[in-house]
Amino acid sequence: MRYLFFLRILDFFFPLLCGICGREDFFSLKIGLCKRCIYAARTAKPSYRCNVCSSPMTTPFAVCEFCDSRNVFFTKVISLRDRNDLLGELLNKLKSNHEYPVSIFLSLGIRKFLRELKILDLDACILLPSYSKNRIFNSDLRPFSPSSRLYEETKRILRIPLIDPLTKTSRERQAGKSFSDRFFHAYSAWDIHPNWKDRCPSKILLLDDVFTTGASVNEASRILKKNGTKSVYVLTYLRVSD
Ligand SMILES: [Zn+2]
Ligand SMILES: [Zn+2]
Secondary structure, three states: OHHHHHHHHHHHHOOOOOOOOOOOOHHHHHHOOOHHHHHHOOOOOOOEEOOOOOOEEOOOOOOOHHHHOOOOOOOEEEEEEEOOHHHHHHHHHHHHHOOHHHHHHHOOOHHHHHHHHHHHOOOEEEEOOOOOHHHHHOOOOOOOOOOHHHHHHHHHHHOOOEOOOEEEOOOOOOOOOOHHHHHHHHOOOEEEOHHHOOOOOOEEEEEEEEEOOOHHHHHHHHHHHHOOOOEEEEEEEEEOOO
16 A cells, blocks of 8 residues: 555656556656657647637637527636547546546646636636545545646646635536436536625636536536626636537
8 A cells, every 4th residue: 555655656756657558758757648649639720719618610700609509607618628539538547547647748738828817817716526625635535636737737826725615416426427417417516605605706717627518617607606706717628629
């Protein structure tokens, strides 16, 4: 057990092997992914993006059909990358094996985005899904939340506190649910914590690993706005782009 812990510490400070193929090269040493896999992880740059959810579009409309067709409670979604198979695999590794080096690659470029967010004067950030504090810090249950690196960088650059105003009302998880179920389910996923009722900070940054249907993010934003928040920005590693 102690040996394993030691290995994990070693991995943390000296990522050696590529998080995808296990090869070792200069790049895997630096950012947890080898040169060949970095190349495979590239996604094409779309011509246009939705002003709200940032999903790629083929036409120069300001807002995508999806955001246009429903009540969107969040202000803007920023994702570091469009998801492709390889990036999806990488994110799954991060979630299931807690391979910390993988998060180094997934969060590349985040500092530039965070510096751009400085002008917004954000008040606080939230990790979604909002694990209770002891789940984030209790290593037996979960060594770290997949989005924890997003928070580390956010804290360093924006110097805003992590708050936990949403409590889960359901033990069911979003993963594995059908597309329509996710929307339906989202309406019962959270409650406002009594301490934050009607006094949520004005500008919030939500951190999540992947933006998929936006159902969770939208529901979280709706509850926050109902309780005093004026705008909700969202930052994720990946965005599902179709
Ligand atoms: Zn590789
Ligand atoms: Zn959109």
